[in-house]
């Protein structure tokens with residue numbers, strides 16, 4: 001028996017699943033910030049048009065400050081997330097589609113050519129500066145016509161960062177948002 005996340009309607013990526021479904025065949029996609037793999041496995045199982053799904057997570061202790069409250073993830077939480085993500089991928093029945101890079105996103109980005117991803121879901125940022133950095137640095141890696149998307153639209157910090165970068169890189173783009181996700185199709 002393998003895991004089946006295809007009907008998981010509670011993951012952070014759930015509002016974007018149909019949009020990913022419209023992007024075409026043999027997609028190469030990315031989740032930045034995999035944690036225990038809830039959204040990752042949901043994409044993997046609910047989007048048969050994905051050929052390769054990259055995931056990045058450094059699995060380090062951190063403090064999440066984007067909602068003002070400081071949410072603490074300590075060493076043992078990080079280790080558990082790392083174990084669960086790897087375990088779920090191993091038993092996903094689709095591990096051949098997965099590339100999980102357990103390193104910092106600022107290091108991992110060096111492995112990717114510009115315009116090489118059909119979509120990205122950004123869910124790493126813990127602060128305004130990190131949101132600016134992650135959104136700005138990963139935008140060029142998405143193909144023209146690809147989906148540039150992320151989580152935590154309900155955070156004012158993220159909302160401000162998304163609009164700031166959008167105005168820098170693609171002022172005419174219309175940011176759509178729903179159920180705590182944001183995104184736009186890159187021109």
Ligand SMILES: C[S@@+](CC[C@H](N)C(=O)[O-])C[C@H]1O[C@@H](n2cnc3c(N)ncnc32)[C@H](O)[C@@H]1O
Nearest residue numbers: 012033034035038039057058059104105123124
């Ligand atoms: C909010 S959680 C992601 C939740 C996941 N996307 C989901 O929907 O289930 C954020 C994750 O980003 C990771 N992270 C934070 N900063 C990172 C960085 N600079 N490089 C790699 N991973 C990072 C954390 O370890 C954490 O697991």
